[in-house]
Amino acid sequence: xxxxxxxxxxxxxxxxxxxxxxxxxxxxxxxxxxxxxxxxxxxxxxxxxxxxxxxxxxxxxxxxxxxxxxxxxxxxxxxxxxxxxxxxxxxxxxxxxxxxxxxxxxxxxxxxxxxxxxxxxxxx
Numbered sequence: 001x002x003x004x005x006x007x008x009x010x011x012x013x014x015x016x017x018x019x020x021x022x023x024x025x026x027x028x029x030x031x032x033x034x035x036x037x038x039x040x041x042x043x044x045x046x047x048x049x050x051x052x053x054x055x056x057x058x059x060x061x062x063x064x065x066x067x068x069x070x071x072x073x074x075x076x077x078x079x080x081x082x083x084x085x086x087x088x089x090x091x092x093x094x095x096x097x098x099x100x101x102x103x104x105x106x107x108x109x110x111x112x113x114x115x116x117x118x119x120x121x122x123x124x
Contacts, residue, residue, distance in 0.1 A: 002026035002113045006095050009118030012086055016122070020081040022096030022115055029053070030074035033099035036081045037108055038092035038120075048094070049081060050104035059104050064090075086122045093117040 008020040022034065035050035049070040050059045058070055067085040072078070079096055095118070097111035105111070 002098075004096055004098065004113055004115035006115035006118040009094060009120045011121045011123065013124050014087055014122055016086050017082070017084045018086065018120060020083065020094055020096075020118060020120075022079040022081075024077045024079070024098065027098065027113075028074075029072065029077045029079070029098070031102060033102055033104045034072060034079045035097050035099065035104060035111060036070060036079075036094060037097060037114075038090075038094045040092040043092075045108050047106060047108065050099070051079070052102055052104050054102040057104070083120070086120075088122045090120060091122050092120060094120050 033052045036048045039045040069082040095115040097114045
């Protein structure tokens, strides 16, 4: 059974940092691209970032470029999202998801397994 467990969210002041983790079990993460998504109430789901398993290529939404960094540790079957320079508009439920193969894809419906989500709130 495949399971993704997200953690690391919380309340942080504007300009602060958080590091999200996504622990994967039930599949070999080194065979799959992994993405981070977020969805705030009343807003569409957004792919924040993705990292491929084939060549480690990374993708970022324009809204987070230069502030967020995605990484993966295949030995630990875990992915991470380092978030710096957080803004109130980054407030959302964040969750990770595994793609269907080694390459990153865009829409959330092209991803197979999702974590339960971890809440990030940026507020003073």
